[in-house]
Amino acid sequence: MDIEIAAKQLEALGNATRLQLYRALVRAGDAGLPVGRLQQRLGIAASTLSHHLHRLILTGLVSQERQTTTLICRANYPAMNNLVGFLVDECCVDAGCSASEADGAASVADSAT
Amino acid sequence: MDIEIAAKQLEALGNATRLQLYRALVRAGDAGLPVGRLQQRLGIAASTLSHHLHRLILTGLVSQERQTTTLICRANYPAMNNLVGFLVDECCVDAGCSASEADGAASVADSAT
């Protein structure tokens, strides 16, 4: 896995709207979800959703399939597995990555606060 | 794991420079790496490196410790484990995430090309 590709995919997921979007798709399973339903669920403008969807598709994390008039979106599980595999490989090169729960890592300091 | 935190951490890793940076730290293991050495390795301005490092630290993915004059940076493994855990949880809610190698997910379409 090329580090550039990994970075692009991480960047694609590194936005609250897109991560919610992706999560909804993952939870929808193989059935996927139509664009319109995603829009209702996220409550954003259709054009904004289309923009984010496009970014996810470009990185290969999401795919689309036409069903008559509606477009069904699906999470691309193998892509995510690949990405997670990359992270785990990097993480476990020579460090014991067995901690299942992080200690002080669950909160993010916010510089703007 | 809050989805906002996950998004922030993914965003932090979703930049080629920072991902290289983080990878170097992960590979350095518990010994960590001084800022100066990271700068040599990445070949970027010290101020740029400091900026990226700051972002990684804010998300809890990297920590620093002073050793006399130099600052030692270390990857925060538990944070990464937490993040990977989040991704895996989302991914495996009801989908069989057993594919170890992705099929068509290894290449990223580049809209700017």
Place this chain on the structure above:
DNA sequence: TGCAAATTTCGATGATTATCGAAATAGAGG
């Protein structure tokens, strides 16, 4: 105290991003 090395902060600039509404496009069906 004063110097040297390491790192950050400041200030600026160009590039990218997120968001929206309006208009355009695509597919189905009468």
Place this chain on the structure above:
DNA sequence: CCTCTATTTCGATAATCATCGAAATTTGCA
């Protein structure tokens, strides 16, 4: 061909980001 619905593209705007060099800061040491 026309219309309806679903979705994307366009154009614009405000916000955030990456990057650099110069200046300031911190720390140790003589």
